[in-house]
Each structure stands twice: as C-alpha cells, then as structure tokens.
Amino acid sequence: MFNRRNLLIVIAALAAGLGLWAAQVAFAPTAPGAPQAVEAAAPAVDPATLKAVRLFPSPRAIPGFALEQSDGTPLTPEELQGHWTVVFLGFTHCPDVCPTTLSELAQSQAVWETLPEAVRPRVLFVSVDPARDTPAKTGEYAAYFHKATLAATAPEPALGQFAAGLGLVYMKVATTDGDYTMDHSSALVVIDPQGRQAGLIRPPLVPADIAADLATLTEAAP
Template structure:
C-alpha cells in the first residue's frame, strides 16, 4: 500500500528522470556530420529579474492532452495558447495546501486585472481526485477563490498522463475511517503563450512576486 514515503520515492525518481532527460538534451554531443538543432527560444528576460519563476534552460513541449472543463467542454492544448498560464494540481477536499495556494494565486490574479485581456496571465486548477471531484465541482471550488480561474479534471489514465507530462505526481493515500486523501506535487507549472512548459514556481509562494514575474514575462513574450 502506498504511503507518504512511497510518494517521496516517486518524486525523487521523477526528478532524477528529468535530470537525466536534461543531461541528454543539453549535454549530449552532436553526431558527426549532423548540425546541432538550434535551441528553442525562451523569453528574453534576465533570470535575475524573476523572483518567483525559475525558467528551464529551454522550453518543453507538452504532449497532446484532453481534460474535462467545468463548463462541459474539453480542455486541449490549443486553448492554453495565446496567454501565459500557471497550472496547479490539487483537489477540493484538500485541507490546507490547496486553499492556501489558490488564495495566493487569487491575489496575483487581482494584480493582473488592469492588464489587457490578451496579455493577462491565467490560472488553471486541475483536480487529481476525479473520484470525488466532478468537472463542475472542480470549477465551483476554483471560482470560489477567483472567478477567472480555469478548472478541469479527467478520468484515468488521461489525468496521470497530463500530470506526468508536466513532471508532476500525485497519489491516493488511505486515512483512518476508510476515507482517503491525495498527496500531490505542490509546485506550480508555468506555460508560455505557446503552451510550452518553460518553468516552475516552488513554495513558499509570494503573490506579489508571482504577479510581477508573470506580468513581465507576458509583456516580453505575449
């Protein structure tokens, strides 16, 4: 049976895998006679100006996915293009981390309200507990914190595939009384306006720093 120690092992394995992937991509020599591909472009922002966002060395394409939005329509990659997006995995029965994080994000969202809609960053909340969280319930929960938050979930294995593609993990953990909770990655994933994963925001979260960083990135690479 899985427990929190098991989750830590899984997280470590995922981190190691990402490290190996990065080493293969960025450190492997180019085969003789073949031209090295040009690195994908990142926003022309000095990392020293970013307080919350940690950019990757190069963008990562997110594989095709289809989640179920709270309004009954599918959420597919094309709908996350055109605006910068912060993705947060959680669940509505979460006792502390999820409501605290969504509150922090709502404060950042409030600071973006003056930006033009086409350049305004957005937040996507994805429930990792589809057994209890319907798309509608997920949306109601997310909009309690901010009306503009996108919300979605999905049945397995589509949900796990989506989370794994972002380097995130989650796990069902039994608790006393026959109930269960969900352990999940607490970092926030940053997608650029092309829908590529370009960085992470790790706790502790400072709403003002998140707001400033995303506004800057959206201005430089709208």
C-alpha cells in the first residue's frame, strides 16, 4: 500500500526536481523557439543585499490565468500589476504550515503599512483546495491573519495551470481517517509591479528580512 512514508519520499523528490527545474529555467540559456525571459529591466537592486528574496537574473512572464477573488471578482494578470506581490499556496484546513506562514507574512505586512498604499507590497493567498475552500471562505481565512491579504482560488484545471505557471506544485493526499489533506510547495513566489515572476522566498521565513527586502524593491521599482 502507498503509505505516508512513501508519499513523503515522493514529495521530497518532487521538491528536489522542482528546485532543479527552477535553477535550469532561471540560469540556463533558452533554446531556439522556447519561451523567452522578459527582457525588461530588473529593479536596480544588488541581489546580494537581499536577505530573503532570491531574484532571478531576468523577470519571467507568467502564463495567462483566471482565478476568483474572495469578493467574487476575477483575478487576472492585470490585477497583479502596480505592486510587488508575494504569492503563497495553501488551504484553510492546513494544520501547521499555512497558518504559520500567513502569521509570519502578517508581521511583514504590518511593517509595510508605513509605505504609501499606492505602491505597498501585497500578499496573495491562493487555496489549492477548492472543493472545501470557496473564494469567500479563502478570503475570511486570509483576513484573519491580515486584513489586507488578497485571497483567491479556482476549480481545476484553472488552479493547476496557475500553480504550474509559477513553478509550484500541490497534490491531494488521503488520510487514514478517510478524509484528505493537501501537500503543496512551501516556497513563496515574488511578482514584480509589471506582473512578472521576479524571484522566490524559501523557508525558513524571517518576517523582518521579507519586510526589508520588499520595501527595498518597492523603493527601487515602485
């Protein structure tokens, strides 16, 4: 039987493969005919000065997507323009990683409240459990940690396409009590004000470092 231990091994392999894929995408030359990295200039920030955010050499276009926000309006690529945005995948029944991550991000958001609202960095929480998490429920959950957190979800295949476009993964996992949980990437995706994937934040998260890095990026490329 496919037990929990085997599942964790598979997840670890997926995570390792994803890390290798991300490194190849970020640093390898692009083959003829393959999608090109966005050539627009990256922010004038020395990546070595950032403690939490790992910037890609060049920002990358995100494939088109359409999710539903907690207020019922569509979330499209255009909605992610104008601000630096940190994207986190999770679900409301998550016992540990999701509430911990959203609590840590809320600490960063508290620091950003001193920045002008027009350019203030944002957090986007996307539920990967649309069977149990409606857009409204996703929004209520996210707002519990910080009222400014954006929230969205979508049915399949739109949800899977969105995650894949960011290089993130998730999967439904049966539990011994007949219920299920969701395993998902723990990395956070950083999207720039042009709506491009600009980098990643990997655990362990340090809220003060995340807050400082996003403030620096906002100042350099508001």
